[in-house]
Amino acid sequence: MQRKIIIAGGGTGGHIFPAIAIANALKKIDANTEILFVGAKGKMEMEKVPQAGYQIEGLEIAGFNRSNMLKNLLLPFKILKSLGQARSIIDRFQPHAVVGVGGYASFPMLRKAQGKGIPTLIQEQNSFAGKTNMILGKKAKKICVAYDGMEKFFPADKLVVTGNPVRGNITQSSVTKEEALQHFGLQSGKTTVFAVGGSLGAKAINEALHPLLPAFVEKDIQLIWQTGKPYFDTAKAAASAYSSHVKVFDFINLMDFAYKAADVVISRAGALAIAELCVVKKPVIFVPYPFAAEDHQTFNAQSLVMKNAALIIKNDDAAAQLGNTLFSLVQNKALLEQLEQNIGKLGNSNADMVIAKQVMTLIG
Numbered sequence: 001m002q003r004k005i006i007i008a009g010g011g012t013g014g015h016i017f018p019a020i021a022i023a024n025a026l027k028k029i030d031a032n033t034e035i036l037f038v039g040a041k042g043k044m045e046m047e048k049v050p051q052a053g054y055q056i057e058g059l060e061i062a063g064f065n066r067s068n069m070l071k072n073l074l075l076p077f078k079i080l081k082s083l084g085q086a087r088s089i090i091d092r093f094q095p096h097a098v099v100g101v102g103g104y105a106s107f108p109m110l111r112k113a114q115g116k117g118i119p120t121l122i123q124e125q126n127s128f129a130g131k132t133n134m135i136l137g138k139k140a141k142k143i144c145v146a147y148d149g150m151e152k153f154f155p156a157d158k159l160v161v162t163g164n165p166v167r168g169n170i171t172q173s174s175v176t177k178e179e180a181l182q183h184f185g186l187q188s189g190k191t192t193v194f195a196v197g198g199s200l201g202a203k204a205i206n207e208a209l210h211p212l213l214p215a216f217v218e219k220d221i222q223l224i225w226q227t228g229k230p231y232f233d234t235a236k237a238a239a240s241a242y243s244s245h246v247k248v249f250d251f252i253n254l255m256d257f258a259y260k261a262a263d264v265v266i267s268r269a270g271a272l273a274i275a276e277l278c279v280v281k282k283p284v285i286f287v288p289y290p291f292a293a294e295d296h297q298t299f300n301a302q303s304l305v306m307k308n309a310a311l312i313i314k315n316d317d318a319a320a321q322l323g324n325t326l327f328s329l330v331q332n333k334a335l336l337e338q339l340e341q342n343i344g345k346l347g348n349s350n351a352d353m354v355i356a357k358q359v360m361t362l363i364g
């Protein structure tokens with residue numbers, strides 16, 4: 001039997017890349033499986049999913065806009081329209097199961113699938129569940145989670161603790177450090193820092209790094225600086241005088257190369273960033289995004305800090321503390337080794353396959 005599966009959701013890399021990891025694992029189990037992604041028009045998934053070799057359809061759905069209330073007037077119509085679109089996608093594609101990874105498109109797709117009696121599975125990346133996932137969880141068959149204690153949000157009998165699915169090109173990367181450095185136009189044998197602000201970039205990390213650029217050159221330390229789109233032009237202009245040591249990108253497609261090149265990482269504490277850093281075993285300074293729901297990034301980062309597996313700087317302290325913390329860490333071999341060893345113990349490389357098997361079980 002050819003299995004047909006819809007994977008719905010997106011909005012940020014933290015939803016899209018686990019979705020792609022699950023799709024790849026489903027294909028590994030049975031190459032004949034047909035997979036259709038459903039995302040939200042205009043969002044990052046509409047570009048990243050086709051790049052990964054999968055088909056995607058976009059729904060006309062948006063989230064609640066907190067900064068422009070007028071934009072919310074159309075929201076009820078958009079939700080209704082997207083529910084209609086979801087119904088016609090299901091009628092046309094006839095999926096055997098629908099997987100929700102969170103983000104705008106998850107809700108209409110899973111809601112409609114559940115209404116039609118099609119089995120659904122939710123993959124919740126965070127230690128705090130979003131509201132839509134909690135609603136959808138009531139009728140989902142399985143809920144795959146990465147943290148303990150999720151019965152606060154979901155029916156306990158549906159929970160499976162699988163960990164977050166990390167993409168195979170990160171778990172099975174074969175690139176060498178030299179190749180990775182060369183790819184970024186950097187030199188071997190020099191300490192290299194990779195700064196990454198989650199899939200959208202991080203203002204606080206960018207603003208803290210900006211005045212430190214001369215220090216990178218003085219100390220002969222190289223920097224791969226992922227800025228996100230909004231800060232890219234500013235960063236590019238600022239780095240032009242330091243281009244021997246500082247390489248600026250709005251988004252990194254080859255994350256395995258960036259991780260491999262790095263001796264130290266500065267990162268937001270999104271759930272997937274953490275799962276990946278544990279797999280690639282890199283010493284990291286987290287600067288959690290403080291406005292994520294229930295401040296879950298701080299909670300995520302703290303769980304590693306408590307195990308001496310990472311350092312943390314608060315968002316508001318980044319400008320004042322990032323330079324000192326970073327430059328003293330790169331000189332402290334003992335601490336680097338301790339962080340590397342401890343974070344490495346937390347890595348989980350096969351969550352993608354475990355989740356894919358759960359999806360296949362739903363279909364039978």
Ligand SMILES: CC(=O)N[C@H]1[C@@H](OP(=O)(O)OP(=O)(O)OC[C@H]2O[C@@H](n3ccc(=O)[nH]c3=O)[C@H](O)[C@@H]2O)O[C@H](CO)[C@@H](O)[C@@H]1O
Pocket residue numbers: 012013014015017018102125126196197198199200226250251252253255268269270271272273274276289292293297
């Ligand atoms: C601001 C916010 O609300 N962020 C949330 C969002 O974050 P965000 O999308 O930033 O999340 P994560 O750190 O979890 O994942 C980022 C993903 O994008 C990839 N990547 C990132 C940068 C880049 O240049 N290239 C690239 O490929 C990473 O390898 C990773 O796979 O979803 C996560 C998972 O639900 C949540 O934990 C975060 O709190």
